[in-house]
Amino acid sequence: MTAVTDLVAEAAALDAADPLAHKRNEFDLDPGIAYFDGNSLGAPPKHVAGRLAAVVREEWGGRLIRSWSEGWWEAPVRVGERIAPLVGAAPGQVVVADSTSVDLFKALVAATRLNPGRDEILVDADTFPTDGYIADEVARLTGHTVRRVVAEDMPSEAGERTAVALINHVDYVTGRVHDMAELTAALHRAGALALWDLCHSVGALPVELDATGADLAVGCTYKFLNGGPGAPAFLYVATKWLDRFEQPLAGWAGDRDPFAMRGAYEAHDGIARGRAGTPDILSLLALDAALDVWDGVDRAVLREKGLALGGFFFRCADELLDGATIATPRGTDRGHQISVVDDDAAKTMAALIERGVIGDFRPPDVLRFGLAPLYTTYGEVLRAVTTLRELRVR
């Protein structure tokens, strides 16, 4: 068995060689805390506070209503364009607006309209509950049926009745990544559309919406994109569908000519039609500022470090956590989150947090450790595992 001191040296060597190590300094993180919940709430980039203060003082206070025509109104599409490269999207397909739940509703209703004559919505059975809740409500309004199917079975389950399938790119409990290219192709063979939930992959690993032929996607910006608590979500609509994309939340912001105050709604050209109400500027511009940390980040390097952090977690666990069950796959079919099974997960996580190791748990029995390649260190991974070991041998 490797001694802990060896692992300490190994972690130090890995941190010293980390090509993303300089990014850590861009975040406002208490050095006494090992933070592993960037998969739930990303840490704040240091410059966001100052930028937000300037928005309040100069744009809201100083320019007042004039700011709407000085950049605010177009911000949902402009900030969407900044997210596009992180999800493998060419320009014109991403807009930032509303919450993930609301964007899922827009995307699902629109999907049923894009693929008429089919009466079924498939939902990833292991996805985050909201996805299923929203699908049930869409079905109630459109007359469709919802069927819950695990992602791996989508190719065999999708059929001539399937209008659209909603799949979580990374399973939020186990951290497993689903193969977007393969599943999308299988759904297309069945004549169904593929709608991807990117909440647990965007900002953590490369996503290739255009290259895999994905039809629609939604994602949140408050996890690995560090946009702030409850920051607005984004919606992706593939270019091929934009002209026919008809979403049900036809608020004035998605209208072709909103300030003409016309009586009948006509959808805006392009992705701006994904908007609903007046954009939430404080949150949106905090997100805009937060996205600066991605400048110059190579997505392949990001992925490599995320996998390496996870690999080091496995290595530490193998050495120090005898017999622990880890729900996350060991191969490259994982995102940047390690899920340790623990019978008393709620209490164990509370004890970890008390010791300065902050992750979270998901019922009934999973401890989640998010690995954010921009700021998580190998030293912190070792600290998480050694702290967990201390709690287990008590």
Place this chain on the structure above:
Amino acid sequence: MTAVTDLVAEAAALDAADPLAHKRNEFDLDPGIAYFDGNSLGAPPKHVAGRLAAVVREEWGGRLIRSWSEGWWEAPVRVGERIAPLVGAAPGQVVVADSTSVDLFKALVAATRLNPGRDEILVDADTFPTDGYIADEVARLTGHTVRRVVAEDMPSEAGERTAVALINHVDYVTGRVHDMAELTAALHRAGALALWDLCHSVGALPVELDATGADLAVGCTYKFLNGGPGAPAFLYVATKWLDRFEQPLAGWAGDRDPFAMRGAYEAHDGIARGRAGTPDILSLLALDAALDVWDGVDRAVLREKGLALGGFFFRCADELLDGATIATPRGTDRGHQISVVDDDAAKTMAALIERGVIGDFRPPDVLRFGLAPLYTTYGEVLRAVTTLRELRVR
């Protein structure tokens, strides 16, 4: 004709006697600007910037994910309770979430479910366009028909087919206030529900939702509530309907036990079921801070000052703007906005703004001057009218 110097003295006397004059100091307003667009974007209370900075630094950065259980999760209902007294609502009926457009969608779909067997939605024909757009989309999904009727005709037009009528409390173009008690009673006699859009009345004048028997209401917080650009909207559901209120945006935040991550949605007790996705904390807590300016404000005094500001506007216009047409009623059936008809409204408003008098215009021909009782002065009203006069005599 009264000399301008007399009006100057009159404005000074009115400002000196203004019981709300001290409130002006709570706002961050350039003293060189006369701001009349609080009906579109309220001015920032001075303390909001510091409070928001503390949220970013201490709650997001310092406490990280722990903040969700230290007040963030419940904020939508907690902040809703602070708005309740401003709309005449007893506790438990107001939640802050999403945009006005999205909340309108929730309320309209829920209304059709609360009043089944009726197939018509009436929409105030003069309301802000979003209200009609959203109603059209709800109708498309639920099979209802939308009929546009001016508010005054609602009592005669509502019939046995009418499920719900959506009315703007204050007409956004003319500034006219509709009689909530009378129209709600008439709708109830026809067996229809009354859904009120409070965007142009909340924070400007007293609203009495409970006392008038209103069924549902929505409103925005970025106008007279000064919550910040695009700040989240609120939804009111009368206590009598709460148990049966079923909104279609069944995101996890409105679930009875969201962190149990259950497969089937079950609406939360009470008004929390009006929530959809993860609340947008930065915007929500900026709004929370902004609401402090209402501490100690008597709503009757607010109304009195708003009417007096408008009255002084009329008086100045009578003296200085020979033959000008004002679309706003002169009686007490007006909100706190004066609408001056001008054939070249867009250009005239641009010229006013160049001279430091900031209002807005609405097509085709209306100049809007919002009167925010918490910070607008009589001296500014006179400045608006004299500047308008200068432009007219050129």
